[in-house]
Amino acid sequence: MSSNYWLLLADPKSYGYDDLEKDKRTVWDGIAGSLAQKHLRGFTKGDQALIYHTAPDKAVVGAATIVSNPYPDPKDPEAKLVVVDVEAARRLKTSVSLQQLRQNRNLAGMTFLKIQRIAVSPLSQTEFEEILKMGA
Numbered sequence: 001m002s003s004n005y006w007l008l009l010a011d012p013k014s015y016g017y018d019d020l021e022k023d024k025r026t027v028w029d030g031i032a033g034s035l036a037q038k039h040l041r042g043f044t045k046g047d048q049a050l051i052y053h054t055a056p057d058k059a060v061v062g063a064a065t066i067v068s069n070p071y072p073d074p075k076d077p078e079a080k081l082v083v084v085d086v087e088a089a090r091r092l093k094t095s096v097s098l099q100q101l102r103q104n105r106n107l108a109g110m111t112f113l114k115i116q117r118i119a120v121s122p123l124s125q126t127e128f129e130e131i132l133k134m135g136a
Helices: 019-023 036-042 099-104 125-135
Strands: 005-010 023-028 047-051 059-066 080-095 120-123
Touching: 005 059, 005 125, 019 047, 019 059, 019 080, 036 080, 036 099, 036 120, 047 080, 047 125, 059 099, 059 125, 080 099, 080 125, 120 125
Parallel strands: 005 047
Antiparallel strands: 005 120, 023 080, 047 059, 059 080
16 A cells, blocks of 8 residues: 655644644645645545644644545535545654755755645655655
8 A cells, every 4th residue: 555645734823733733633624725625635544744834934843644535625515625634643853944845955856845835735755754854
């Protein structure tokens, strides 16, 4: 069984990795952008994700596991949006800043570094492992 790897953006002021650790598991919702939704539809149970805090942190802070396949967002009356369930896996020992991501040559092709406004972006296994190594 192969996993896919993802980068999920989180606004630490509304729901950050601290909240996910406290809750242990949550519905990853509030994602309305069409490209982000397209990526979300490609999730499968068991996929791995890194959680990136947007401003003011601007850093990858933790890892998570996708624990459900995508399903219709219960809060969307038109049932156009999908959500997934996410479980905290582990916090990185040190956060990996946007600047550090940009400076790492091994991450030059990372989708997020090209389109930063996207709430969900794919990572290669190599990129995922490189960021984990940076945060160890």
